Amino acid sequence: MIIDRFTMPARRATTAWGSKICKGTVSAVAAAAMLLAPSAITASAATTYSSDSSGIVGATAYSDAPRNFVINLGTTANPLKSGQFEHVVSLVQTLGAVPLAQYPQIGVLFAQSTDADFARELADQLTASGIPFHSVAASRSTDTVKKDGSDVVQGSEVVVPSATRLSGGAGGSGDEASPDATEQGETKTPDGTSQVPVNRMTIDPESDNGLDSSGISGKTAVSSGSATDPDVGDGDNAAWGIKAIHADTAYASAVSTISRTVTVGILDSGIDDTHAELKANTDSADSAGCTNNGIAQTDHASWTNYKTASGTYGDVNGNQLTGWSHATHVAGIVGAAHNGSGVQGVDPQVRLASVRIANSSGNIWSEYVVCGVMWSASKHFAVTNNSYSGFVKLSDVQGAAQYEALRRAFAYAQSQNVVVVAAAGNNNVNLDAVAPAGWRNIPGDFPGVVTVSNVELTSGNALGQLERYTGEEGSNYGAQHIDIAAPGTDILSTCPKAYYSTEEESVDTCSMTGTSMAAPHVVGVAAILRSIFPKATVDGIASMLKSEAKTEYGRLQPPNPSSEEYRGAGLVNALAALGGNTLNISGTSTRVPVYRLYNPYTKYGLHHLTTSVDERDKLIFLGWKLDGTVFVAVSKNSTNAVPVYREYNPNDGTHNWTLDAKEHQALVKLGWRSEGIAWYVRDDGQVPVWRLYNPYSGEHIYTRNMQEYATLKNNAGWRGEGLAWLGIN
Numbered sequence: 001m002i003i004d005r006f007t008m009p010a011r012r013a014t015t016a017w018g019s020k021i022c023k024g025t026v027s028a029v030a031a032a033a034m035l036l037a038p039s040a041i042t043a044s045a046a047t048t049y050s051s052d053s054s055g056i057v058g059a060t061a062y063s064d065a066p067r068n069f070v071i072n073l074g075t076t077a078n079p080l081k082s083g084q085f086e087h088v089v090s091l092v093q094t095l096g097a098v099p100l101a102q103y104p105q106i107g108v109l110f111a112q113s114t115d116a117d118f119a120r121e122l123a124d125q126l127t128a129s130g131i132p133f134h135s136v137a138a139s140r141s142t143d144t145v146k147k148d149g150s151d152v153v154q155g156s157e158v159v160v161p162s163a164t165r166l167s168g169g170a171g172g173s174g175d176e177a178s179p180d181a182t183e184q185g186e187t188k189t190p191d192g193t194s195q196v197p198v199n200r201m202t203i204d205p206e207s208d209n210g211l212d213s214s215g216i217s218g219k220t221a222v223s224s225g226s227a228t229d230p231d232v233g234d235g236d237n238a239a240w241g242i243k244a245i246h247a248d249t250a251y252a253s254a255v256s257t258i259s260r261t262v263t264v265g266i267l268d269s270g271i272d273d274t275h276a277e278l279k280a281n282t283d284s285a286d287s288a289g290c291t292n293n294g295i296a297q298t299d300h301a302s303w304t305n306y307k308t309a310s311g312t313y314g315d316v317n318g319n320q321l322t323g324w325s326h327a328t329h330v331a332g333i334v335g336a337a338h339n340g341s342g343v344q345g346v347d348p349q350v351r352l353a354s355v356r357i358a359n360s361s362g363n364i365w366s367e368y369v370v371c372g373v374m375w376s377a378s379k380h381f382a383v384t385n386n387s388y389s390g391f392v393k394l395s396d397v398q399g400a401a402q403y404e405a406l407r408r409a410f411a412y413a414q415s416q417n418v419v420v421v422a423a424a425g426n427n428n429v430n431l432d433a434v435a436p437a438g439w440r441n442i443p444g445d446f447p448g449v450v451t452v453s454n455v456e457l458t459s460g461n462a463l464g465q466l467e468r469y470t471g472e473e474g475s476n477y478g479a480q481h482i483d484i485a486a487p488g489t490d491i492l493s494t495c496p497k498a499y500y501s502t503e504e505e506s507v508d509t510c511s512m513t514g515t516s517m518a519a520p521h522v523v524g525v526a527a528i529l530r531s532i533f534p535k536a537t538v539d540g541i542a543s544m545l546k547s548e549a550k551t552e553y554g555r556l557q558p559p560n561p562s563s564e565e566y567r568g569a570g571l572v573n574a575l576a577a578l579g580g581n582t583l584n585i586s587g588t589s590t591r592v593p594v595y596r597l598y599n600p601y602t603k604y605g606l607h608h609l610t611t612s613v614d615e616r617d618k619l620i621f622l623g624w625k626l627d628g629t630v631f632v633a634v635s636k637n638s639t640n641a642v643p644v645y646r647e648y649n650p651n652d653g654t655h656n657w658t659l660d661a662k663e664h665q666a667l668v669k670l671g672w673r674s675e676g677i678a679w680y681v682r683d684d685g686q687v688p689v690w691r692l693y694n695p696y697s698g699e700h701i702y703t704r705n706m707q708e709y710a711t712l713k714n715n716a717g718w719r720g721e722g723l724a725w726l727g728i729n
Contacts (some may be wrong), residue, residue: 049394051134051407052077057123058137058398061116066153066160067141068100068293068367069118072134072404073107073126080107084131091125098159101294101367103374106408110139110294110367112153112160135401139366157293239343241333241487241521244463245552246575247346251338253710254578254690255347255528257722262382262530263351264334264523265418267372268327269362270305271354272496275328275508277336277343283351286379291359294367296375303354324362325495327354329512330387332494333520334527343493343509346524346574349531353381357388364388366402369443370409377413382530383541384418385523386443387516389425389476394438403440410446414538419530421450421523423515424476430564431478441476450526450542451481453566454488454518458557467557468566475515477559477566483542484549484568485556488518525574532723533583535640535684540583545569548576578706583686587639589728592679596630596702599623604697609657611679631689631704631727633679644725646678654699659725685726692718 049056052075061067073088074080085104092099097113115121119136126133141151242248263283270289273282289302297303305327335350336343357372358364376384392399410420422444424431431441444451454475455466469475469489476482495510522545529541536544546569553570595616599606601623608624610616611633620626634641645664647656649672657678658664668674690709692701696717702724703709713720 049400049403051075051404053400053404054078054132054134055123055127056135056137056397056400058119058135058141058401060120061138061141063149064114064116065149066112066114066158067118067151068139068153068365069097069111069113069122069136070139070366070401070405071109071111071122071136072401072408073109074132075134078132080132085109087129088126088131091122091129095121095125096160097122098161100159101296101371101374103370103409103412106374106405106412107134108370108405108408110370112158112293114160134404135397137398137401139402139405141398153293159293239333239492240457240463241491241517242344242346244457244466244487245346245521245525245572247521247524248344249710250528250574250578251344251348252714253575253706254713254720254722255349255574256338257690257713257720258349258528258531259722260531260534261349261351262527262534263353263379264527265353265355265372265376265379265381265384266327266331266334267355267357267369267376267384267386268330268388269324269358270303270327270356271331271352272325272328272494272498273304273354275332275494275496276341277339277345277494277508278328278331278352280337281335281348281350281352282331283353286351286353286381287355288353288372288375289356290368290371290375291356294365294371296371303356305356305358325510326358326387326512326516327356328496329491329493329510330385330516330520332509333491333517334385334524336494346521347527347531350524350527353379355384366405370405373406373409373413376418377409377416380416381418383523383526384413384420385520386420386422386449387514387519389423389444389515390442391427391434392440392442394440403442406442407446410443410449414448417538419450419526419538419541420446420448421452421519421526423519424451424453424482426454426473426514427476428470428474429476431476431481432565433478435478435480441481445481448538448542450483450522450545451568452488452515452519452522452572453477453482453485453568454513454515455485455556455566455571456487456489465555465557466571468559468564469513471513473514475518475566477564479565482566482568484522484545484572485566485570486518486521486572488515488521489513491517493517522572525572525577528574528577532577532688533684533726536583544577544583545572548573551576575706578688579704585639585682585684585686585728589638589682590635591728592633592635593629594631594633594679594727596627597624598627600625602697604694604699606654606697606699607701608655609678609702630702631687632729633681634728636680638680638682640682640684641680642683643677644679644681646675647672648675649673649698652698654697656700657702657724681725682728683726686729687727689724689727691721691724693721694718 054075073085089099092111095118097111097118100110100112102109123136138151263286271278271282273279287303288296288298290296331352332343332345334345335347335352336345338344338348355372355375357368392403394400414420424444425441443449454469456469458465458467468477490511490513492509492511495508497506497508526541526545529544549570549572552573553567555571556567559565592611594609594611597608597619608619644657644659647664647667656667687704689702689704692709692712704727712718
């Protein structure tokens with residue numbers, strides 16, 4: 001598979017800002033470069049990869065044992081014909097293999113076989129049947145590592161009839177070593193490290209206990225149930241990233257009033273849905289586990305991940321096989337609740353779907369990731385967070401097959417309007433420099449994926465200037481590969497209480513560092529954008545993220561040396577997501593200015609909206625004050641135009657404007673007079689228009705000015721009623 005580790009360097013325990021007391025060395029939490037190579041087993045000839053390649057076949061394995069295979073059918077130039085996908089499934093069964101997950105939408109299926117020569121035999125059958133195929137190869141294999149059987153399927157994932165079930169650690173097969181099981185020539189990954197044994201991410205709890213002097217494992221000692229969300233205040237334990245990107249201000253200004261909620265997929269190790277900060281936001285109906293041969297399962301145990309393999313909670317001595325807190329930490333950054341305790345996420349309104357792609361040993365295989373991505377597409381998640389990464393060299397046969405399946409899956413998800421955000425990785429590698437040699441950083445290098453680097457505060461700086469994290473396992477960089485920067489160093493977020501607590505202290509937050517922590521800051525802002533702009537495309541959301549990040553570009557220190565460019569478009573900005581933007585919209589729009597006027601003679605003041613120049617001028621003649629053009633509507637014949645209704649209350653002289661036909665009808669039933677359609681707006685518009693209600697006068701006011709909205713809501717007694725509609729630029 002493609003990914004060997006989550007993109008998070010080793011855990012650190014801190015008692016004061018910037019004071020690093022304990023650094024773990026768990027390989028599982030350090031993103032090292034990873035190679036997707038030819039068949040794990042015996043090398044096959046190198047290939048020149050492209051999405052239109054054909055006939056790529058993995059080599060014969062060195063032993064008969066249960067292995068999973070990826071099968072990529074058809075190419076752009078030679079797509080599958082009707083019935084051919086189903087015929088391939090039959091061919092797989094004819095060869096004595098078991099079909100696993102099947103994705104006819106993208107021409108990909110997985111199968112399990114004990115036949116060492118399955119890839120070649122199936123390729124021969126496909127060729128004889130005239131069925132075009134891109135590649136067939138083992139899905140858990142590399143070519144330049146020891147033949148130790150670590151690519152062999154084990155335990156409950158073995159489904160091939162009469163196959164021996166293997167047990168033991170993730171690195172061993174339980175087989176006797178075959179005579180040719182010698183180490184092949186090592187391939188160095190872009191950061192200069194040796195290739196890891198197999199294409200997987202490994203969580204190895206025994207390699208580090210992560211204990212600091214207090215005896216608490218690798219965490220910031222912050223008790224649960226604190227009086228306020230640390231994000232809304234300062235101090236050593238504040239989740240500073242939320243403040244640095246203005247997410248706290250955005251929430252207080254308007255995010256808390258947005259009624260439309262969206263779902264974010266957390267493709268990771270499984271969320272602890274019992275956590276006080278996450279349980280209300282966790283979407284169990286749309287959660288799934290993909291760690292059983294890449295077949296999506298929806299039972300609760302399949303998508304949660306906060307207990308050890310024995311079924312008891314993890315302890316402070318590093319017995320953390322499935323009790324690791326990565327996904328829970330990531331989820332908290334995206335959407336921890338605003339509830340007066342613990343921490344607060346970038347978008348506390350969001351729904352969080354747990355999509356588990358790391359198994360109980362911490363391994364991520366290609367079939368797991370494809371499953372998670374395709375599940376996300378089927379559920380039409382607004383955004384997915386992908387805090388894992390690895391390298392593939394496109395000339396490697398085995399890697400080419402795995403890469404192609406993943407490429408198709410991510411492309412399909414984006415075609416279903418899923419925004420994909422990915423961590424850049426923590427190899428301290430210049431991605432621009434390794435790309436010409438054929439290396440690809442996955443999933444960040446797939447087209448359309450928003451790739452995020454990790455920044456930290458400059459020394460002695462209080463939420464002002466930031467710079468790339470260059471510590472051990474520093475953030476990857478590259479002007480052509482990084483899209484946006486976000487806080488990812490010593491980030492406080494949610495962690496399973498059962499994992500971090502002791503008899504003396506109950507703990508449900510911890511600090512972690514890495515691009516794994518940077519990516520969810522961007523995901524949270526993307527979720528806000530999706531709730532405001534539900535019709536925006538994947539490219540539109542990415543464009544807005546970058547456009548808004550430019551406003552904070554000046555806060556990022558220039559790289560030194562200049563070749564280590566990490567800034568992308570700039571620093572992600574949650575507050576800017578609430579205002580005007582440069583979203584491109586298609587079709588035609590006839591601009592219709594909407595004027596706002598103010599009556600200074602009424603007790604509480606009275607505001608009025610109109611598109612009529614005559615009505616505007618008449619009110620000015622009567623003494624009303626013109627506030628100017630509050631936003632721009634469109635004509636009826638504009639693309640995607642929808643009506644905004646106007647009502648008049650004869651009892652107090654106020655008007656109301658609403659996009660909601662049901663609200664319009666309800667007000668009319670209550671005695672308001674319908675004054676018909678006031679104007680039209682585009683349902684895929686560009687500029688949020690916000691609505692407030694004055695409980696003293698009974699009037700509503702509408703504004704595109706976020707500062708005005710926040711001031712009236714927070715300081716003047718008005719009630720924020722959220723998004724009214726979208727205007728255009």
